[in-house]
Amino acid sequence: MGDRSRYATIFVQILLFSLIAALLGRLFYLQVAATEKYQDAALDIQSRNIVTPATRGMILDSGGKPLALNRVGLVITVDRSILDKEEDRGAASLKATAKALKMSYEEVFGKTRLCGEKVDRALTGGARCWNGSRYQPIPIAIDASEEVALSIVEHAERYPGVSASPQGFRFYPGTEGVNGAHILGYVGPVSEKELANSSPKKYFLNEYLGKAGLEKVYDDELRGTPGVKTIVVDRKESATSVLKESRPIPGNHLVTSIDAKLQAVVERELVAAIYRARSGTVDKKGARKADAGAAVVMDVKTGRILAMASYPTYDPNIWEQGITAKQAKDLYSAQTGVPALSRALQGTFAPASAFKVVSVAAAAKAGYDLNGKYDCPAEFQVGNRTFRNYESKGAGRISLEQGIAISCDTLWYQIAYNEWLKDGGLRPKSNPKDYFYKAAAGFHLGKRTGIDLPSESAGRLADRQWRERWYERNKDFFCNYEKRAKKSQLTPYLIAIAKENCVDGAKIRAGDAVNFAIGQGDTTMTPLQMAQIYSAIANGGTMWKPTVGKAIITPEGKLVSEITPEKIGKLPLSKKTLAFLKKSLRAVVTSGTAKWRFDGMPVAVSGKTGTGEVYGKNLDGSSKDTTSWFASFAPSDAPRYAVVMMVSQGGTGSGTSGPSVRRIYEAIFGVQGQKVIREQAIFPSAPPSQIPRKPVVTKP
């Protein structure tokens, strides 16, 4: 053997054994050093979670009647992960399914597209897209006939990726005629975003979550715990063994303080008020737009919501079939009045004269004699602007109580103007008294009530700080108005106002101060805030956090937890002032602005009307009509209920809202004509304090 040959052999030897060593090293890395990573990866590949959603708990009224329940229907679902693997990407399967369900192919196709997916809109027939994930079975029809479901199951080869199974779906039965859409909310399939954000794995595919209203707030209780079966699958996705299995634990029921009967009455009466305003029969000013409204009934002793309605509303069951693009658009469109918006807690409006309870508190603190006499001229001059009484009538020299009763504005202009001057006017003192702003803050204006419903508005307390912030934001617009404003906004009047705002917009001007005292200007409130304040006046000054949820009970009837009302503040009122307020609010109904609407009412009601001026234009270019407010409580001597109604662009407080509020009280107390018939009362003595332990299912 020559040297060359020997060296070459040694080289080959070294090379081959090095390769062997490399294999061993790599094996050690994969199987010992990094094995954990690969074991996790293997488990990921082999295991699949099959999620059986838990039966969602019901939402019950205070008597146990279901407001939200589950219905079982034959649901036809499409599995995109199978469909997409078909050669024609499932077209044949969907066509066959559409035919069986007597739907158009476009609709079925559209329904099985994900909402984020890029699809030619023309191909979907405008149908609802799927708001969930690709890996969930997508329902295309709930409540299919048995015949159709059977034929799909039996001829599986004709319908690849399509299946039929009985499934529970959320149903809002409309007990006692209740709509309740804004309170109840709706449920929807878990979205990819929610899945991604849920940590540690709180949600599973296939699950439905509460997306709005009580369904959202109490979702954790209602949803229960889904059953998870972890199976090991092979490459063809057929199961080979079960790793672990847990059974679904049904969700708990939510008992609310809503009374279904009362809720239905309130919803009806709100609509009645709206149509009353639209009919133009209320007063000489004729038909009003009355585009929206809200009503709240609160238990003044606890802050519990007994009924709450918002107009316009929508059918809460539209979410269940998956909602069409048009329906979704309509829910949020200004053309249709944004039905999705709950006016009761999201609508903010100038409180107008209903605000004067705050002004009384401010005047009392400022040392004005509540029993004194005050001038009520037809108008009051501030600088070059004239502030008038509503309908420009004067009442001479009157008591403060009478001023409240007949809703005299000029009386408050004088007081507010005096206080504004004392605080320094346009050159405010470093430490102004600000009686009005402080009183308003004491009544929690600009502060959320904290109700157990999502997306509540805080309203706005237009005090000095707010004005400064507002000015900072808008300075540029006002000071360069002629450049920034639209052509249509360039009227001499608006230009003058802009100029004024540019100069001293950061300051409270006399006009702002006097407007504030009568609940006009930039201060706004929600009907719910109004109910909270009037409840507090009624109950002796306690501010309650409003609640809708009352208790959580298990499906077996065990009490899990009670949602106890919470005191969140005390009104800044002395006993004397409070007594004066109650007397005055009673006078509103007995001798003041609401008298004509409450004549002959056997139950003593106290309240305050409000007719709020609104600036701005409607979509059709007409000026906005006034906001109708009626805030009240009853019985006057031992108050238990606060009822607030608001109709946007609804005309006057007493004219439009008054009769409806009266009807609500009549239903609560069982008033027939001029008599109280206890048996007919929704609450013969008081709202129920007992918590029902199981749903009361009534046959329709």
Place this chain on the structure above:
Amino acid sequence: MTLLNNKPRRPRFERVAIVDRFDIPLLAAVAALLGIGILLVYAATRDWFASFGGDPEYYLKRHALNIIIGLLLAFGTTLIDYRLLRAYTPFLWAAAVLGLIAVLIPGIGATVNGARAWIALPGGLQIQPAELAKIAIIVGMAMVLAEKHDGYEEPQAIDVLQALAVAAIPVLLIVMQPDLGTTAIIGASVVTMIAVSGAQLRWSVGLLALAGIGAFVAIKLGVIAQYQLNRLQSFVDPTADPQSTGYQLRQARITIGSGGLFGKGLFNGPQTNGRFVPEQQTDFIFTVAGEELGFVGCAIIVALYAVILWRAFVIARRANDLFGRLVCLGVTAWFGFQIFENIGMTLGLAPMTGVPLPLLSYGGSSMFATLIGIGLLLNIRARS
């Protein structure tokens, strides 16, 4: 050398004694690997066949049959003095070339996984001529390189060119299938043989350079199919082709990695039983070992291969003549590179090609060729 030449020829009746002169460590390693292979093939296929109601022992039985045939072939190989094999070499070579031509003819050759490499025979049998061509090339080259000089003189240019011609014809036919894995392994063996034959160094270096240029040109001219490029790309970047090749490689790595130190236990690998790795009874048989036998089992398998290589080198060193030594080293290089290519592929150390793992993978042709190769080693050992 003189001593060896003076050795008397063994009488015919002494043939039985050949068995006594077999290399025991080599035999033991081969036997152990064949036994492990039977278990692994069974583990890889029993659940699969049982799942559609087939005979779970279908592959097991056929694999055992292949081994028996292979062992008979190996034993047969040991019977004739390897020096006499030279006489048969031209026929063997011609048969291999004819087989390789046959697979390229549509209707005779069957295409599996993109390569037209099989001849389908009646009864569902398939033959892969490329496997047998390996032996023909090794023996043929050894013959040409050792012919005139027989250890006295190193091969000259003319010998090397002749040897390359012996290799080139079957290799070109294999490239046309196209079976790049087998081509690469044969190529490595050819270069090894020329290097260890004592030929000028420039031959081996030149061949390596030529292989590099050839590969480059082939890619540029589009001779190499897209799927082959994908495989190479997947090796460099596993995410490049996640659906097929990348998937396979990723699954292979996960399957082996999840085995851990001691494995999931024979027949208990969920990845294996779920058939997540395609071709797991043939080219990816090592993943079954990886998952079910763990690092310990895999290390033992690799060690057994190392024993085979070690014995092969020892036998080569002790060989009587250049021919025997070249055959030995040719077989060693073939085994060594094929083992590395196959296991390295499953571990992500080598690009994916479709070559089986000697002695473990299911597949008749490969088993026969491998065992004939072992037979050659035993033959040379017995007569040195």
